[in-house]
Amino acid sequence: MSLEVALTEVDAIADRTFASWKVPGLSYGIVLDGGLRHARGLGTLRVGETAAPDADSVFRIASMTKSFTAATLLLLRDEGRLRLDDPLAAHLPELERIVGPTADSPSITIRHLMTMTAGFPTDDPWGDRQQGLDLEAFADLLAGGLSFAWAPGTRFEYSNLGYGILGRVITRVAGREYREAVRERLLEPLGMTSTGYLESEVPPERLAKGYLWRDNAFLEEPMDPYGALASMGGVFTTVRDLTRWVGGFTDAFPPRDDPNGTHPLSRASRREMQQPMVPLVPGVSFSSTDADPELDGGGYGFGLFIVDHLRWGRIVSHGGGYPGFGSNMRWHAPSGLGVVVLANGRYANAGLLAADLIHALLRADAAPSRRVRANDATTAARERVEALLRRWDDRAAADLFAMNVELDEPIERRRAAVERLAQVHGRLEADPSETPVSQSPFHLEWWLRGERGRVKVEIQLTPELPPRVQTFTVRSVPEPPKALADAAEQIVGAVAAADGGAPAWPDEVRLGPKVDQAKLARALRAAEARFGPIRLGKVVAGDGERTATFRVACARGSLDLALERDPGDGVLTSVALVPSTLEPPAYG
Numbered sequence: 001m002s003l004e005v006a007l008t009e010v011d012a013i014a015d016r017t018f019a020s021w022k023v024p025g026l027s028y029g030i031v032l033d034g035g036l037r038h039a040r041g042l043g044t045l046r047v048g049e050t051a052a053p054d055a056d057s058v059f060r061i062a063s064m065t066k067s068f069t070a071a072t073l074l075l076l077r078d079e080g081r082l083r084l085d086d087p088l089a090a091h092l093p094e095l096e097r098i099v100g101p102t103a104d105s106p107s108i109t110i111r112h113l114m115t116m117t118a119g120f121p122t123d124d125p126w127g128d129r130q131q132g133l134d135l136e137a138f139a140d141l142l143a144g145g146l147s148f149a150w151a152p153g154t155r156f157e158y159s160n161l162g163y164g165i166l167g168r169v170i171t172r173v174a175g176r177e178y179r180e181a182v183r184e185r186l187l188e189p190l191g192m193t194s195t196g197y198l199e200s201e202v203p204p205e206r207l208a209k210g211y212l213w214r215d216n217a218f219l220e221e222p223m224d225p226y227g228a229l230a231s232m233g234g235v236f237t238t239v240r241d242l243t244r245w246v247g248g249f250t251d252a253f254p255p256r257d258d259p260n261g262t263h264p265l266s267r268a269s270r271r272e273m274q275q276p277m278v279p280l281v282p283g284v285s286f287s288s289t290d291a292d293p294e295l296d297g298g299g300y301g302f303g304l305f306i307v308d309h310l311r312w313g314r315i316v317s318h319g320g321g322y323p324g325f326g327s328n329m330r331w332h333a334p335s336g337l338g339v340v341v342l343a344n345g346r347y348a349n350a351g352l353l354a355a356d357l358i359h360a361l362l363r364a365d366a367a368p369s370r371r372v373r374a375n376d377a378t379t380a381a382r383e384r385v386e387a388l389l390r391r392w393d394d395r396a397a398a399d400l401f402a403m404n405v406e407l408d409e410p411i412e413r414r415r416a417a418v419e420r421l422a423q424v425h426g427r428l429e430a431d432p433s434e435t436p437v438s439q440s441p442f443h444l445e446w447w448l449r450g451e452r453g454r455v456k457v458e459i460q461l462t463p464e465l466p467p468r469v470q471t472f473t474v475r476s477v478p479e480p481p482k483a484l485a486d487a488a489e490q491i492v493g494a495v496a497a498a499d500g501g502a503p504a505w506p507d508e509v510r511l512g513p514k515v516d517q518a519k520l521a522r523a524l525r526a527a528e529a530r531f532g533p534i535r536l537g538k539v540v541a542g543d544g545e546r547t548a549t550f551r552v553a554c555a556r557g558s559l560d561l562a563l564e565r566d567p568g569d570g571v572l573t574s575v576a577l578v579p580s581t582l583e584p585p586a587y588g
Helices: 003-020 062-078 110-114 135-143 160-174 178-190 239-250 267-273 350-363 376-390 394-400 403-408 411-425 482-498 517-531
Strands: 025-032 035-043 211-214 217-220 278-281 296-300 305-309 313-322 325-332 337-343 443-449 454-461 469-477 534-542 547-554 558-565 572-580
Touching: 003 025, 003 035, 003 350, 025 239, 025 350, 035 239, 062 110, 062 160, 062 178, 062 239, 062 267, 062 313, 062 325, 110 160, 135 160, 160 178, 178 239, 239 267, 239 325, 239 337, 313 350, 325 350, 337 350, 376 394, 376 411, 376 443, 376 454, 376 469, 394 411, 403 411, 403 469, 411 454, 411 469, 454 534, 469 534, 482 517, 482 534, 482 547, 482 558, 482 572, 517 534, 517 558, 517 572, 534 558
Parallel strands: none
Antiparallel strands: 025 035, 025 337, 211 217, 278 296, 296 305, 305 313, 313 325, 325 337, 443 454, 454 469, 534 547, 547 558, 558 572
16 A cells, blocks of 8 residues: 555544544654655644644653653763763762662662663652752752662663653753753754744744643643753654654664764664663463454663564654643654654543554555565575575585584485475475565575475574574475365455454354364454454465465454364364464564
């Protein structure tokens, strides 16, 4: 689907979402390869007026500010002005008396604050009300001591206070007030001329006022002034300026040799910000269509949340919630796609809308992919492996394989397995309908097609120079018997024909007595609801007689349909429809 068509769906999603909110105005933009490809506004900037939001309307973005604070600290680190593992007291001696909750607690470091592992308890919504705190009052607050939920360095817990302290570190190390240090080091070099920390700098006609819906009416929220905790949530900005900010992060991938460009922060440091430093959610696995295919896990980097989505790969984001405002930015570095959402309603759920928008774009393949590719050595090894599969040669194998290959599986057995491939499949050649997949530049999986069935090959190279093949696996997938192929077609056809209703089991597909039909019916309903529409793909596993697993192409994700048949009476003795992860890993 083209980007233009996908944007029609994006606008429809935004319309539906905005209609369900009690929010005066919404501005959103779609970023692609660092440029603003689409922007739109709904509602009004100020209740009682007809001023519609657009890409140049100025909103307060609350905690999205934290990424600017983190980037400024990395600039100071790269200049040699500080180290991330410096104790706070090295730069703020007045905080030397702040000690952890236990005698064995380590000193709090800059890194602890940047990754929210200093041990402070979560301070939403209290922290939001400290935005305009006077600098002297903040000094008094810190001098009075702080509470701890955890020993420093042991656990993530969201902390506005920690980022407030980081603003104080920037002021001390840069020798400039925090907001001026950010302006000089980031905003001006990036041309973010509509971004700043003072309401007075914003042209009144472009400023979004913040509101609360209460008693069936919008109440204007007071705008806190610049203060001691501006470093956690004080930025005013626009969709257009945030396009430059998001584009700087997507441009950091993939690592490459070209010049660094005009961004003040190096590509390496921008990538560093987007790496999970501390975990947030443990990994999730699932084995049934009854499970949610959109589960994910991730971590917190430097002023950014990182999510490893089971289908899309890595998505980086940060939101902002504040009295009067809700905002979110997120991007998918492998495709260069990004989304910015700004709203002027108290804690508007901009993150949910931003997620819906970027998922819609990713489902539509609305941008070119920048996935991991095999390097030249791996590509050359593939050619040599394919030559071995056509005609085995012990000397060529010894030259290609690392020393562990013979130890892991004797060469005689490997030779015999390869020779059997010709008997089962006939002549093998590359299957152009399957995209090769790499987990890293030194890894490759690809498919070969034969006269009868297909073969999947996987190789992994060693870290030697020159690298050699340390993993060599070959999976033979014979053509399934017609009875299994027909059954798969009929089952998938029944799910596809349901079109939102409960799929009816095809009468011509007979089930054995041990198949739990009620459980199978639930799986079919779940597949139709969560993945549909679907269509039958190619066989990806099987023995050519009793078993076959088929890939099922879906509108949302992918499924594997695994069947087992009794050749004697022809009934299916096992039917499993389970989610599969097709997406190859991506940079980021």
